Amino acid sequence: MRRHDFIVIGGGPAGASAARRLAERGADVTLFERRVMPRRKPCGGALSEQAMGYLGFPLPEEFVDAQVFGARVHYGRAVTEARLPERIAVLVTRSRFDELLVSKAREAGAEVVWQPVTSLESQGSGVRFTTPDGPATARAAILCEGANRPLSRAVRQADAPDEQAFCLEAEVPVRRPDPFADARGLIDLYFTPDGCGYGWVFHHGSYYSVGIGAVGRGIRSPMAAFREFAAACGFDVGAIKPMGAYVPCGGLPRVVAADRILLAGDAAGFVDPFYGEGLAYAIRSGQLAAETLLEAAGANDFSAARLAAYAATCDAAFGRNLSGSLALARTMRRWPKFFFGLLASDPAVLGRYLHVPAMRLSYWEFTRWLLVRAPLFWLKGLVPRRSRV
Numbered sequence: 001m002r003r004h005d006f007i008v009i010g011g012g013p014a015g016a017s018a019a020r021r022l023a024e025r026g027a028d029v030t031l032f033e034r035r036v037m038p039r040r041k042p043c044g045g046a047l048s049e050q051a052m053g054y055l056g057f058p059l060p061e062e063f064v065d066a067q068v069f070g071a072r073v074h075y076g077r078a079v080t081e082a083r084l085p086e087r088i089a090v091l092v093t094r095s096r097f098d099e100l101l102v103s104k105a106r107e108a109g110a111e112v113v114w115q116p117v118t119s120l121e122s123q124g125s126g127v128r129f130t131t132p133d134g135p136a137t138a139r140a141a142i143l144c145e146g147a148n149r150p151l152s153r154a155v156r157q158a159d160a161p162d163e164q165a166f167c168l169e170a171e172v173p174v175r176r177p178d179p180f181a182d183a184r185g186l187i188d189l190y191f192t193p194d195g196c197g198y199g200w201v202f203h204h205g206s207y208y209s210v211g212i213g214a215v216g217r218g219i220r221s222p223m224a225a226f227r228e229f230a231a232a233c234g235f236d237v238g239a240i241k242p243m244g245a246y247v248p249c250g251g252l253p254r255v256v257a258a259d260r261i262l263l264a265g266d267a268a269g270f271v272d273p274f275y276g277e278g279l280a281y282a283i284r285s286g287q288l289a290a291e292t293l294l295e296a297a298g299a300n301d302f303s304a305a306r307l308a309a310y311a312a313t314c315d316a317a318f319g320r321n322l323s324g325s326l327a328l329a330r331t332m333r334r335w336p337k338f339f340f341g342l343l344a345s346d347p348a349v350l351g352r353y354l355h356v357p358a359m360r361l362s363y364w365e366f367t368r369w370l371l372v373r374a375p376l377f378w379l380k381g382l383v384p385r386r387s388r389v
Contacts, residue, residue: 002136010144014265016101017286018142023108034116041094042169042243048089051280065204066091071187075344082351088358122259140260142289147246147266156255162216168226169211170242195336199229249273251326257307262289274325324363
């Protein structure tokens, strides 16, 4: 039976970041990824300034498909857009970006094995896991296999339907002439009437990332809903098959540590519940999980009680941002017609929100700003109606 020191399961941004941090600190680490890279990953590909700050290296220009300075929001017939003078994000192709992060982990000294891990359990002196090569053991593991995957049951129960969203996404080649040329530099979002679902069109230059998502069971027939949305936007996706993925709603209390096992990224539920960013939290939580295991190794104590410090560390790093995003999402979904209508009709509101991904304003600060001004915005919306009577 092969014995490892540390293992990381899942080669996405969380897993690659965890493996790289462990290797950089001199640990013997093996990264297991079930699919050889590059491989498709359903994702809009928005990488925020916050995420790039966590990388620990400048993102090479050839990996930047487009720079993002603003957003355009649709709700019913209302649509508005706003831009900031400074960049708030870039668009990357996940297949290339994930491969880059894995290569950085390998350069740091991590071993990369292109195999799935099919079982994982904690034992007294380590963790026991299984790959196609047979059973093996390790001192401890960081699990980054994504949301709602079976191995995570070794740490916590599955998310309830209203604690996650389901998304479908496809890469659609850009047409000539380009009907979405004016969307370059923007995050283009389409919200459903109840505010629980949304669609997006992100212009990557050579292709559009086109997708839909909804919290809980908000989409009865995801494939039909995707094709309906794509057709409404003018896309012919008849021969294009979208890829699906579950996305957790961040900001909820979740167990992220057990004896000798930590969860990071989507597996831990670290995703912005309002607009769906997970890359920043995946990268940072992977790094923090690695640092937690290194500290535990120094004390020769990988118990759940010892590893519980990881949850507190993540909470201090980004927990308030996730809880603020959840509070805003719940507020807007409770009164969707007013709040989403406001976001899609008043550039001042959308422009103010853009300061959140630009890291100049917290979610809590934006929510307070919005709620204080909500009555004024409501009265402002009544004036045109009265003038037309």
